[in-house]
Amino acid sequence: MAKRSGNQPDHQSKDKQQLESDAEQLAEERVAEKKVVDKIVYWIIGILVLLVVIIGLLGFNYVHSSLQPYDKDNNKTVVVKIPIGATNKQIGAILANEKVIKSAMVFNYYVKSHNFSEFQTGFYNLKPSMSLAEVTKKLADGGSQTSQYRVLIKEGATVEQVGTAVAKATHFSKQDFLKLMKDQTYMKQLAKKYPKLLSSSMAQKDVRYHLEGYLYPATYDYYQGMSLKELVNAMVEKTDLVMQSYYKQINAKDLTVQKVLTLASLVEREGNNSTDRAKIAGVFFNRIDAGMPLQSDISVMYALNTHKKHLYNKDLAVKSPYNLYKNKGYGPGPFNNPSKDSIQAVLNPTDRAQDYLYFVADLKTGKVYYSQTFEEHTSTNSGIQTKNGDNN
Template identity: 45%
Template structure:
């Protein structure tokens, strides 16, 4: 990139954001900054694994921005095009993707953001997408380790985010999912069923797994239309660098959170009986941390 000769930069305090391109930043610095710092009105924390609807509700509870406006903006086609012009390599991954509930689900990076009074909904979302873009640029070289697009990586990472807690388990779980995808097996993650239902609970029933939705990975092979939440960097890295194994199944002890892995369905069912169904009959339910 050729360096620019820039003159006329003014001292002062500036409110810059990751969504600004170089020309916008230069123009802002040439106008002159504010003599005193702008007080941060509040801090907004996007927690790892938060869904877009939860982020919107958190924003409404802390700012004048309504959740409905936040969600509508995050799904607005013209706004998506605006983001694409700023972050073409990141947002172009949405091109041609059908069936998305929310186009920007998964693209708002989990972090703490400064909210200054008067910030509009577009600028707030741009701040969050801009942070994801910064992380994406750091990960681009790593993408050579997988045949998946970054949109697919975010989708897989969002499932891994809720299925495992430790980095070790997340990479092992990622490997299980790759094994299943490579063998045209459905991922059968309860996380995807809960997203399809719009519910949050520990166990899903067999009836739940029959919900008619492209996000239901009990009924559909592959990853589904798009992310199920905003995954952490740990989960994204696990999606890019899975741990190789012969495992096709995993289940979590619902009391301890420990994850156990199996190669065959018979081994898996024995683990389910031992760690999930040990205290009660679960004939109508399946663990929310297992692939079958």
């Protein structure tokens, strides 16, 4: 029978000590790791708390600043129109856009927190030097319900005709208006404010009036204390508002606002309804693609700066970049201020596949006839009564 080794208890003792040592070391490592993790957590919490404090301070300063006047030194009266049905949020945006208050968002929260009901529509005389509380009180008191005068800009009206309408409805003279239309410093200011709208006009040479085509046909309110620039600003702003829906489409078609409004101004006077305007726009594009001049009487009369019942050969030969009988392409720019319907017609022309290059309108019936060839056009033209501006 074999004997047990006498060293076995010593080995077991050593193994036990080793295990205990390893366990202690592992415990120490875990404690150290926990300390590191705790420090990281504390740092993260500290940073988050600091960020919350910073954001809170920034928010407090922003709100506090927004409660103060937009410009405490500016006592110029700004007449603000609050339209029918405008929400408090929309009113805040209007006030911020007019630079009467600093923040539309703070205005909205201020109105809610002070339990103001919806404000009345009308005109309000406000100042940038007013605090938000003062502006809100003014709104709560109610505004004037009507403007002093109303300026009607008809569809297809030229800048000259707009000047006549302004002079008729306000104390500004037509000369004052036309002088402003030639004010290049003012034009550059508008182009800076509305770059998408006016950049292509400002880039074009030989333009008679850079705002021809950009004074949207509508009725505009004029009230006491309003400057001529403010009145014109309203017209340009309205045009930009209408064109906002079309900027992407214009770029996608590789056109410019100037080109679109130029064709729209011709379509405005050539067609009497949406269907014919879209077809006429198609004829114009076909002629441009074919390298043919547009040959619109509207362009000749604009070049002559007069309206005529009958145009003669000498009229058609007038030297002017606006004469599209002699010059190919779009010319310098629009010939009048077109309606939305004409703008849509240019952006959505119809019957282009029919290859129409000519059209003529019957003066008696108003019906428009379209032709592919000059011979067909001449034959049609000889059998109907036409008027200037209705034939190509």
